[in-house]
Amino acid sequence: xxxxxxxxxxxxxxxxxxxxxxxxxxxxxxxxxxxxxxxxxxxxxxxxxxxxxxxxxxxxxxxxxxxxxxxxxxxxxxxxxxxxxxxxxxxxxxxxxxxxxxxxxxxxxxxxxxxxxxxxxxxxxxxxxxxxxxxxxxxxxxxxxxxxxxxxxxxxxxxxxxxxxxxxxxxxxxxxxxxxxxxxxxxxxxxxxxxxxxxxxxxxxxxxxxxxxxxxxxxxxxxxxxxxxxxxxxxxxxxxxxxxxxxxxxxxxxxxxxxxxxxxxxxxxxxxxxxxxxxxxxxxxxxxxxxxxxxxxxxxxxxxxxxxxxxxxxxxxxxxxxxxxxxxxxxxxxxxxxxxxxxxxxxxxxxx
Numbered sequence: 001x002x003x004x005x006x007x008x009x010x011x012x013x014x015x016x017x018x019x020x021x022x023x024x025x026x027x028x029x030x031x032x033x034x035x036x037x038x039x040x041x042x043x044x045x046x047x048x049x050x051x052x053x054x055x056x057x058x059x060x061x062x063x064x065x066x067x068x069x070x071x072x073x074x075x076x077x078x079x080x081x082x083x084x085x086x087x088x089x090x091x092x093x094x095x096x097x098x099x100x101x102x103x104x105x106x107x108x109x110x111x112x113x114x115x116x117x118x119x120x121x122x123x124x125x126x127x128x129x130x131x132x133x134x135x136x137x138x139x140x141x142x143x144x145x146x147x148x149x150x151x152x153x154x155x156x157x158x159x160x161x162x163x164x165x166x167x168x169x170x171x172x173x174x175x176x177x178x179x180x181x182x183x184x185x186x187x188x189x190x191x192x193x194x195x196x197x198x199x200x201x202x203x204x205x206x207x208x209x210x211x212x213x214x215x216x217x218x219x220x221x222x223x224x225x226x227x228x229x230x231x232x233x234x235x236x237x238x239x240x241x242x243x244x245x246x247x248x249x250x251x252x253x254x255x256x257x258x259x260x261x262x263x264x265x266x267x268x269x270x271x272x273x274x275x276x277x278x279x280x281x282x283x284x285x286x287x288x289x290x291x292x293x294x295x296x297x298x299x300x301x302x303x304x305x306x307x308x309x310x311x312x313x314x315x316x317x318x319x320x321x322x323x324x325x326x327x328x329x330x331x332x333x334x335x336x337x338x339x340x341x342x343x344x345x346x347x348x349x350x351x352x
Contacts, residue, residue, distance in 0.1 A: 037073040038316045041095030043088050044106040045132060047080040049224055050253050051279045051301060052106060052131065058305035066313055074313075085109045092116050096123045102312045107132045110194060117141055126315050130308055133194060139331060144315075148307045148333045155278045155297045156199040158339045160206025162276045162295035163246055165341075167212055174274050176245055182207065183243050185218040185236050187229050187258065189250035199250045199278060217244060222254045229257025230264075237265050244273045252277040252284030252296055259292045280340050280348070288345055295341045298348060303335040 042059075044052050056078060063074050077095070081088035085108040095103050096119060103125055107113055113134045120127045126144040133152070139145050163182070167174050175182060186204070189196035207214055218236045222229040229249065236244060249255035255277030262272050269292050277284055280298030287293035307325050311333065314321050327333055340348050 035072055035317045037075070038101045038313070039075045039099060040077070040102050040104060040312050041092070041098070041100035042076065042078045042104040042106075043081050043091040043095075044078065045081050045088070045108045046083050046224075047078075050281045050283060051251065051299065054281055055131065055301040055305050058302045059309055062306045062309040066309055070313065070317075072313070072317070081106075081108050083108055085112055089115045089119075092119055096120070096125060100125060101316050102126055102128065104128045104130060104308060104312070106130055107134055110134050111192075113138050117145065120144075128308055128311055128315075130304060143330070146311060146327075146331050146333070148304050148311065148335075150299055150304070150335050150337055152195040152198040153202050154337050155195075155299060156202025157206050158297040158337050159199065159248065159276050159278055159295075160203040160210075162297070162339055162341065163203075163207050163248075163274060164210040164212070166274060166294065167207075167210075171212075174245055176273075177243065181213045181215050182246050183215045183217050183240075184246035184248060185220075185233070185240075185244055186216065187220060187222045187232065187247070187249040187254040189222070189224045189254070191221050196250050200248070203248050203276075214246075222257065224251050224253055226253040226257040226260070229254035230260040231257075233258040233261035234264070237261060247273055247275040249275070249277045252279040252281045252287070252293070255293055255296070256283060256287060259287060263292075280338070285340065285345070285349065288340055288342060291342070295339060298338040298340050300335040300337070307333045307335065 044056065047053060060076070063076060067074050077098070079091040081091060088105070088108050092103055092105070103120055105116060105127055107129060110132050113129070116127065117138065121142045126146065128146045128148060129139070130148040133147055133149055139147055172178070186200055188200050204214060217240050220232040222232055233247070247255065247258045249258060255275050258275055269290070272292060274294045275292065276294055277296040278299060280296050284293060284296045288296060310321055310325055313319070321327060325333060338348070
């Protein structure tokens with residue numbers, strides 16, 4: 001698969017740095033270093049993922065802003081791992097050989113960061129993992145490993161709360177067959193992925209803990225992918241028809257795939273089951289505005305992008321992070337989620 005590359009270089013074309021590669025926040029003897037330029041290497045698990053694409057767009061904007069404020073020339077190389085861990089490992093090799101000062105990794109396989117960690121540690125280059133959280137024991141293997149993301153179970157709880165709130169408001173509008181039970185289908189993001197597992201579990205548990213009975217009609221792995229979700233939902237519509245009352249989706253792209261399937265069936269939006277997603281992508285927000293997606297959970301991609309950019313600069317210059325960015329236990333930055341419905345939609349849009 002052709003590699004996806006993006007170069008961001010403002011000002012000087014040649015990076016001249018007076019810093020040592022890999023100097024980090026945890027080394028108190030190297031703070032406030034004079035820095036003229038820095039190089040950041042970023043590898044993402046799949047650049048076709050809408051959330052990741054939007055996060056990287058935001059990252060580019062924040063880097064440009066930081067260049068203007070700091071006077072530091074920042075060169076950024078973004079690579080697409082195309083869902084291949086071996087390819088991602090090779091990309092990290094290239095970043096090291098090309099003299100990157102910081103490496104940012106959106107892991108393909110959250111359980112297999114060993115090679116990346118070992119290579120970066122040997123080269124003394126700090127690594128910021130983001131969005132796809134590695135196992136905590138791996139993160140603790142070196143004091144120059146960091147993670148930027150969110151709390152996965154929070155997103156699952158909030159997705160379930162979207163359904164609970166709708167049921168509390170008008171249960172009969174959701175329970176279309178009037179049997180007192182919510183018949184649902186579940187679109188899960190990825191087999192064995194922590195976020196997918198937690199979002200699946202906590203979304204449904206939140207509904208049952210609120211006192212509502214549920215019945216699972218169908219479940220499918222759709223790999224965060226809109227087209228795969230549409231294909232599976234078409235099958236469910238043929239199998240269950242109007243019995244589907246709720247569609248849980250681990251992300252907005254798969255929720256949109258379900259919406260595509262219901263639209264293709266000829267069903268009017270007003271007759272759709274309650275479809276909920278997670279991420280708060282721009283297309284997800286548009287679907288909430290349209291009314292086809294009843295709610296989503298904003299996974300703050302802008303906040304994560306800013307945190308990654310600020311952490312990169314802080315690691316190289318030794319400057320303190322902004323006061324509103326908290327580095328928990330010296331290695332975690334976690335951004336909160338927020339529920340999005342038609343009731344607070346405009347506030348969300350205005351804040352972006």
